[in-house]
Amino acid sequence: MNVLIKSATIIDSKSDFHNQTVDILIEKGTITKIASTINNTNDYKVLHLDNLHVSQGWFDSSVSFGEPGYEERETISNGLKTAAFSGFTAVALNPNSNPVIDSFADISLVKAKAQNHAVTLFPIGTLTKGALGENMAELFDMSQAGAIAFYDYQKPIENPNLMKIALQYASNFEGLIISFPQESRISRTGVMNEHISSTRLGLNGNPTLAEELQIARDLFLLEYTGGKLHIPTISTAKSVDLIREAKKKKLDVSCSVAIHNLCFTDEALETFNTNFKVLPPIRTQSDINALINGLKDGTIDMVTSDHNPIDIEHKKIEFEGAKYGTIGLESAFGALQTLFSTKKTINFLTQGKQRFGIETSPIKIGEKANLSLFNPDETYTFNKTNITSTSKNAIFENVELKGKVYGVIANNKLILK
Structure with missing residues (x-):
C-alpha cells in the first residue's frame, strides 16, 4: 500500500x-x-x-463482538470494520462469546478470523474455565497462543483464594489478570445506581459499595501476591481514591473507565431507555468529576468504549429484563472531545497499549x-446513520458529539x- x-x-x-x-x-x-x-x-x-x-493508532482495551456463537449481535469481521471506521487500529477482544474463549484453540480461532484486517485483534482469555468462576483456566497455554490478559467479562471472581492463586500463577509469565469490580452479594439484583433516581424510578439499586468493596479486596490480594492486576471500567469516586493509594504503594495495578461513565448521570434513566442499562451503572455527577480528575492525574490509565453489541430482542424489552451493554466504538472519539482537548483525547485513546504489551508506532x-x-x-448529532455495528444499542444516540x-x-x- x-x-x-x-x-x-x-x-x-x-x-x-x-x-x-x-x-x-x-x-x-x-x-x-x-x-x-x-x-x-x-x-x-x-x-x-x-x-x-493524524495520530498514532488508537487502542480499545474492552471490546465485545459476539462471534463465535452470537453472530446476530456482531461478527469479528464487521466488528473490525467498525473499529477501523471509528479510528481504532487495535482492539482487545473480550471472551464473552458462546462458547467462551478459554483455551489455546479458542484464542487461535479468533486470531485466525481476524487475519488480513487493518485492525489488529488482541484476544483476552477467560480467567476461569467456562467463565464459571470455579476453576482457573489454562492461562499459560492461552498466553502462548496470543492472549494478552485473562478476564471473565463482567463476572466478578467471588472466591478470593482463586483470585490470589491466579495473581501468583500469572506472575510467572508476566500475565495480566483482569478483575471485574463488583461484589455480587452486595449488588444483588440492582439494575442501576443506588441513589435518589433509583428510589424515584422504583428500580433496584446497585450501590457504589459493591464496586469499592471488591476493589479493596483485590488490592489487598495484589499487595500480598505481588502480581499484575488491571481493574476495568471503574465508576465511583471512592474507586479512584483506592487505586490512587495503591499506586502510591507502587502496586502493579492499572484501571480503565468506560467513556459513557464520564458523560451521563443516573438521571438519564428517567426515560427507562435500556441503552442506558450498562454495567457498571452510570452514577452521579460527583463520581464523574472524580473520574475525570483521575484521568487527568494519571490514576486512571486509559479509557474504553466497553463496546458491547446486544441484539434488539434483548434490549427492546422492559428495563429490568434487558441485557447490560452499549455499543461505543463509533462514538468514542466524538464523546471524549466534548470533555477534553484533542491532545488529551488522543493520549487517553493510545496510552493503554503499553499496559497490554502492544507495540507502539510513533509517526517517524x-x-x-x-x-x-x-x-x-466537526460537530454533529450521533444517530443510526453513524452506526456500522450490526446491533444498534447506542447510549450516545441523539447526543451532539x-x-x-x-x-x-x-x-x-x-x-x-
Whole structure:
C-alpha cells in the first residue's frame, strides 16, 4: 500500500513533527518521508481530506463482538470494520462469546478470523474455565497462543483464594489478570445506581459499595501476591481514591473507565431507555468529576468504549429484563472531545497499549504506518446513520458529539469510512 497524505496535522508527542502540518509519504506500509511538501513523483494514491489530523493508532482495551456463537449481535469481521471506521487500529477482544474463549484453540480461532484486517485483534482469555468462576483456566497455554490478559467479562471472581492463586500463577509469565469490580452479594439484583433516581424510578439499586468493596479486596490480594492486576471500567469516586493509594504503594495495578461513565448521570434513566442499562451503572455527577480528575492525574490509565453489541430482542424489552451493554466504538472519539482537548483525547485513546504489551508506532520516518485519521473540529448529532455495528444499542444516540473520524492506515491497509 502506497499513499501520499497531504496537509495533515500530526498529533504525536513522540514525533519530531508534533503539532506540525506536513505531507506524509507511506510506501509498502512504512513511513518513508515527512516534509512540508512532497511531490507525488510515483503517481501514488493521494489522500487530501478536510482539516486532516493524524495520530498514532488508537487502542480499545474492552471490546465485545459476539462471534463465535452470537453472530446476530456482531461478527469479528464487521466488528473490525467498525473499529477501523471509528479510528481504532487495535482492539482487545473480550471472551464473552458462546462458547467462551478459554483455551489455546479458542484464542487461535479468533486470531485466525481476524487475519488480513487493518485492525489488529488482541484476544483476552477467560480467567476461569467456562467463565464459571470455579476453576482457573489454562492461562499459560492461552498466553502462548496470543492472549494478552485473562478476564471473565463482567463476572466478578467471588472466591478470593482463586483470585490470589491466579495473581501468583500469572506472575510467572508476566500475565495480566483482569478483575471485574463488583461484589455480587452486595449488588444483588440492582439494575442501576443506588441513589435518589433509583428510589424515584422504583428500580433496584446497585450501590457504589459493591464496586469499592471488591476493589479493596483485590488490592489487598495484589499487595500480598505481588502480581499484575488491571481493574476495568471503574465508576465511583471512592474507586479512584483506592487505586490512587495503591499506586502510591507502587502496586502493579492499572484501571480503565468506560467513556459513557464520564458523560451521563443516573438521571438519564428517567426515560427507562435500556441503552442506558450498562454495567457498571452510570452514577452521579460527583463520581464523574472524580473520574475525570483521575484521568487527568494519571490514576486512571486509559479509557474504553466497553463496546458491547446486544441484539434488539434483548434490549427492546422492559428495563429490568434487558441485557447490560452499549455499543461505543463509533462514538468514542466524538464523546471524549466534548470533555477534553484533542491532545488529551488522543493520549487517553493510545496510552493503554503499553499496559497490554502492544507495540507502539510513533509517526517517524522508518516506522510502520499505524495511524488514526480524523477531523477534530466537526460537530454533529450521533444517530443510526453513524452506526456500522450490526446491533444498534447506542447510549450516545441523539447526543451532539465533536470530531469526525475518517478511518485508519494500519497493517499496510488504508480504510476510509
